[in-house]
Amino acid sequence: MSLAESRPQQDCPARGRPRSEAVERAILEGVMKLLEDGVPLADLSIERIARTAGVGKATIYRRWSDKEDLFVDVLRAAEPEDPELPGTSVRDDFVMLLESQRRRGLATRSSAILHNVYAQMKSSPKIWAAYHATVVAPRRRIGREVLRRGLENGELRRDVDIDLLHDMLVGPMLVRSLLRPDAPLEEGLAEQIVDTVLEGLRPVSSPGA
Amino acid sequence: MSLAESRPQQDCPARGRPRSEAVERAILEGVMKLLEDGVPLADLSIERIARTAGVGKATIYRRWSDKEDLFVDVLRAAEPEDPELPGTSVRDDFVMLLESQRRRGLATRSSAILHNVYAQMKSSPKIWAAYHATVVAPRRRIGREVLRRGLENGELRRDVDIDLLHDMLVGPMLVRSLLRPDAPLEEGLAEQIVDTVLEGLRPVSSPGA
Known part of the structure; x- marks a missing residue:
């Protein structure tokens, strides 16, 4: 995590570089939002999740190795x-x-x-x-x-x-x-x-x- | 069932007008064949099933009210x-x-x-x-x-x-x-x-x- 990622989380979608935990939450909430909107799991790309959460794809891949990993954490949350x-x-x-x-x-x-x-x-x-x-x-x-x-x-x-x-x-x-x-x-x-x-x-x- | 539908079932796909039971079997086997080929359930239209089984769509609708009904019988079989x-x-x-x-x-x-x-x-x-x-x-x-x-x-x-x-x-x-x-x-x-x-x-x- 770079120190630059220290801005508090915005309401949505998060802009700038919020802190680590907040980033994670924004990503998980981004997936939930897409699911709430009725997007099927199969159509959820990392790119789309990144866009919804207002983060870069690399930020997601730094935390989860793939889509499946991320979904399991969404369920856990x-x-x-x-x-x-x-x-x-x-x-x-x-x-x-x-x-x-x-x-x-x-x-x-x-x-x-x-x-x-x-x-x-x-x-x-x-x-x-x-x-x-x-x-x-x-x-x-x-x-x-x-x-x-x-x-x-x-x-x-x-x-x-x-x-x-x-x-x-x-x-x-x-x-x-x-x-x-x-x-x-x-x-x-x-x-x-x-x-x-x-x-x-x-x-x-x-x-x- | 009209009496005209009395020709024995062909190997596949059935042509002409095979008997009632044979028609049913041909349709169920048609669905199974498509599933074996990896076609997702959601993509299985009555039209496609009819084509694979070599029957008309009406022949299917005479036996099953909808796709769901038909799938349940495929499972049962x-x-x-x-x-x-x-x-x-x-x-x-x-x-x-x-x-x-x-x-x-x-x-x-x-x-x-x-x-x-x-x-x-x-x-x-x-x-x-x-x-x-x-x-x-x-x-x-x-x-x-x-x-x-x-x-x-x-x-x-x-x-x-x-x-x-x-x-x-x-x-x-x-x-x-x-x-x-x-x-x-x-x-x-x-x-x-x-x-x-x-x-x-x-x-x-x-x-x-």
């Missing part, structure tokens, strides 16, 4: 932040992880941009792969770490593969938030899913019939 | 058929339902067309809605029917909403087949998921530490 886990039990940690997933689901439903970008991302293997590698995979690693602890301290049955345990805990919320846009994402859902998956779907007291 | 359920228990029926989901997942991975069409479908709200209404929703109704029986005869706990019970059973396999293209879809997975979700993730015998 639009998504709610990932939570700190309490670290007390598989139950408590996964309630937190699923609650965060639920909030992302709600954010996607209420934000036309997020909704639009997710939908388009799925049809772009390159962006999907970038999002997966930098956002989804790290989240999954955190969940696996929680499960590994739970296997060690006896909270979880040991006859099921850790990867499958993970899919069983996150699957129901993922189905609701990603595949069933009309399904309820009500408060308390994270607790209910985690507790029920841990205890099982069989009747709790005495089995009938 | 490419997907493995839905199974007959044994009807003996929630466990057995859901093993069958999840096994069918697993096979669809495998088919999607091995078929470039299916893979491509699913991916594009997700970015086309109209096709997605049509596929959902005519393929996914009926499957879900069948699953709910199985669960309703299981709630009545005491196989399932009654303190969880039927819709959520459904998501808990199908979620893990859906995650694997739709959201995690690299995850294993090994034989026996359906049984393992259903049994584990029914019994819960807690240790089976005595809980440790």
Whole structure:
């Protein structure tokens, strides 16, 4: 970053040379603005983004190696932040992880941009792969770490593969938030899913019939 | 169907007036051929499909009300058929339902067309809605029917909403087949998921530490 880039960010489009963080924000907001205007991801060139954000193409390439990289950061900026886990039990940690997933689901439903970008991302293997590698995979690693602890301290049955345990805990919320846009994402859902998956779907007291 | 449409189907493209079923097949295969050639769904006009299948546009419109309707049938033709359920228990029926989901997942991975069409479908709200209404929703109704029986005869706990019970059973396999293209879809997975979700993730015998 050159010291010359120290002018405060203008409203829009940014002129001159605003500071580093402000430049970044202007670029991310430029992409969001284009998406809000209905420009498809595939048509978003670095040139067009640069023009909208009022920066040079080189300024963008100094921060992101390519378009896919940039889009992943746009998504990150639009998504709610990932939570700190309490670290007390598989139950408590996964309630937190699923609650965060639920909030992302709600954010996607209420934000036309997020909704639009997710939908388009799925049809772009390159962006999907970038999002997966930098956002989804790290989240999954955190969940696996929680499960590994739970296997060690006896909270979880040991006859099921850790990867499958993970899919069983996150699957129901993922189905609701990603595949069933009309399904309820009500408060308390994270607790209910985690507790029920841990205890099982069989009747709790005495089995009938 | 006029009686004049009785000439057997030619190899391709079909000329003259082949029989009804053969016409249908020629049209579905025409769409698949175009998709195989890499034509994006959005660029597939009824006119182009008619030309490829060697039929008139009216012949297509006699069978499908619009492009979306036709695409859903292309998908249906490419997907493995839905199974007959044994009807003996929630466990057995859901093993069958999840096994069918697993096979669809495998088919999607091995078929470039299916893979491509699913991916594009997700970015086309109209096709997605049509596929959902005519393929996914009926499957879900069948699953709910199985669960309703299981709630009545005491196989399932009654303190969880039927819709959520459904998501808990199908979620893990859906995650694997739709959201995690690299995850294993090994034989026996359906049984393992259903049994584990029914019994819960807690240790089976005595809980440790």
